[in-house]
Amino acid sequence: MGFKKWNRLLFLLVWYISGSFHKAAAQQTPVAQDFVVIGNDIGIKSVSSSGLTSIFRGKYSSWSNSQSAIIVLPSKKNPSAGLVALFLYKTSITGMQKFWLSQVFQGRSNAPSFLDSDEEIIDYVEKNPGAIGIIRKASVSSKLNPNRIILITN
């Protein structure tokens, strides 16, 4: 093993540590204000944080207006995925996948729609009545129909 090799290993170690710091800085506990919940014809205009968690944990299969509930979440390719997982499931993306694998496997819930970007989420919700999605506030754009926004109350 030569010097170059040791240098390469050292570089990787430094990169890993720096990355970890970066992640630690980015993974600060997200709050409701970081996210915008959108829904299409789901019978409600606002939802509490706990309610929101229950909804996104697949507790309801249909809305009060008898519309089937469709949960729309960011896929692991979506940059929002880690935050959403942390916010809603208090876990990582992998944890969220396990959660939903377990839910679907046991037949407790219908499988959510995982989309690769918030725009796709906005677009999906807009097109599918009963769908409820969560995006980062930073992803809000003009494409978002304001009527789709569900207020998160405390």
Add this chain to the structure above:
Amino acid sequence: MRFFKSISFRIWMIFALMVMSVLTFFIIYYPMKQRELLTDYKKTELEETAETVATSVILALKNDDYDGVKIAINQASEKKDFEFLAVLLEEQNNKAVLASYPEVEEEKILNRTNEELLYELAPFQYGEFKGEVVVALSKTKINTTISALTQPIYITAVIVLVVSIILFYFIAAFISKPIVLLTRVTNTLKMENFEMPLSFVSSDNELGELHNSIAALQTNLLASRKRNRELTDNLEQQVIARTAELKATAEKLLEAQETARIGNFEYNIELNQWNASPISYSILQMPEQPNYPIEKFWELLKEEDAVEALAFFETFKPNVDTLFEKDFKIFLPGNSTPLWIHFTYKVLFNEKNEPRFIKGTIQDITYRKKIEEELNELSLVAKKTSNYVIITDKEKRIKWVNDSLLKVSGYSMEELIGQKPTIFQFEKSNPETLHEIRQKLAEGQEVKTEILNRGKNGNEYWLELNIVPIKNPRGETQGFIAVETDITDIKASEESIRKLNESLEIRVLENTRKNLELSGKIVEQEKLATLGELAAGVAHDLNTPLGSTKVGAESLQFTLQEIMRILPMMNNAEQSAAVSIADKIKTNLAVSGLQKKKEEAAMLHFLEEALNYQKENAALLASRLTESRIKPENQAEIERIIQSRDPLLFLDLIYNLQLKNVLLESILVSTDNAAKVVRNIRSFINKGEETGRSVILIEENIRVVLNVFQHEIKKDVELEMNIEKGLSVSGFDIKLFQLWSNLIKNSLDAMDGQEDKKIWIAGTKTGKGVLIEFSNNGPQIPQEYLDKIFRKFFTTKSNKKGTGLGLSIVKNVLEAHHAKIEVSSDASITRFSMLFPLANS
């Protein structure tokens, strides 16, 4: 139990075992194979499910698309035998259950120790996800599935088994049916029930041929049994007949033994057993018991006799026919009269030449001995008597002569033995006597005669000979005994007497002549006596014509009165004509009723048709004309009668004139007959001869008599006479008058007082002679009188009418004519049938 041994069961059992084996194998093998296959299948299916689920998990984790997992689980859960699905994740080398469907305890998933479950694992790895999918299936459910699959198989197998067993039972019964039938047939035949109907069947296989063979055998058996039965019956009958014959023979043997007083005995030396016939015990007066030791007989013998008889035993040798035979005189206990027995015995040897049996006979010969003694005594008498005795065989050859004959004849016994007694006869011996002797002896008769014989030395001697044939019980002559008495001296005395008689003979002849003269007178006297006896008959003979004459005269008187009554009513011409006609038609007025009726009918026809006489009295006139015997050929006379003033009165005159002529003629004949009788008597008295025999016409002879009795007959008797024309016999007319007169008078007397009186007289010529029958319908002559009525003085009439001589005279007359008479009488008719020899014989 019989069923399980039957052929049907055996065939069926083989089939049943085969089917059961196949089905059992199938029932065992098929589910096992099914289970194996199904398990493999389920494992494969389980493996695929696990892998599918694992793949779906990988895809879900990779694409964040969990619908595939849901679909895979839904598909897996659709399997009914699915127990659970689980996803295990490996974290820090530990496996933990992420999720299971349906939810089960984690422990069950991780340990997987349940034997009832079948597990399958499918590992997967995606990124940091590493784990495995576990699928579990319930073996019970697999078994249930297998059971569900095999249950129809079992049911089908059971059904097939039952159906096969039943089907094979019938197949076995069908296959074994001919054998069962044959068995039944043979068993029936074995029981000798051969009459069982057994039809022939097709013989296209072995059983058919066997059946037909048995049927043929049955036919043969029936025939054989019939033959056997017939043979048995025949044998039985033969046995019965033979037994009966044997029994009869045994009885006859016993009877013969009883008669001959002979019994037999048998001694079995080896067994010391005695057996004797009943007569043996009877002769020896011993108790008749089985195995009674008849040897006690020895005790009855004198000692020397017993010793002799027993000593003889040693002389018997095998294969040499020896017999001990001797007469013994014994005295039975308590009996002083000796008993003679003829004792025989012989010894029979066995094949080892050892004495085996003693067989013998005991015969009571006391009577024979007595006879022999008597014969000896008689023989001595015969030998020593002064009479000569000769005994010959049946060929008359001399067997023995006594001393007296040897002495008188001069021959020795040796010279005479074998000779015939004709040796004693010579030329002076009477040939007729010799012939008589030969003839009587040939007929087996006893001979008693006298004969002159001559001795060897020429000495002649007269013998009174008595030869008696000796006959056996069957009557066959076995020889002759001649006992001869010498009567030479008697014969000499007879000769001297004969010569003395010759001198007396002349005187005897003279006396005889005188006696003959005296005898002639006696004959005359006897003749007169006979005449006296015949006087009554002669009186009757005379009485008949005299009676006829009297009757004729009385009738004539009556007739003349009638003529005198009618004459004044007639004019001269009629009187002359009546006389003329009466004189012209002279014939017997007697006519039979039947003939009269025929003639009346012919006359009436003649009157009405030929003469056109249609008056009312035509029938009466025809009757009266017939009575007067005027026939249609007398047409001139009939016309004269019709033309008279009163034809009936005129005819009455003619009839009375005719009757007058007939009566006068009858009186003349009767008086002539009386004269003939007188002449006959005179002739008999004077010459003892009859008047001459001549050919007599029967009808004419009888009509003369009928005329005499015509008045009585016409009064109330219907007479029918039917005699062949010209019928005649050779005889004496006077006697025949007597014959007819007595028969007619007898008939009239018999029918006296009877309303309906009929007399039939018939005469015809037959091959045997001239048959004349006098019949009347008078009362029946009692049977016991029929053989007495021809006796003299026998009569059933009152004393006034009958003398009892009438039929006696009839018999005498018939005897004079060599004729025979038979009388038959019953309630309706009495008939006298007389058969005269033909006139030319």
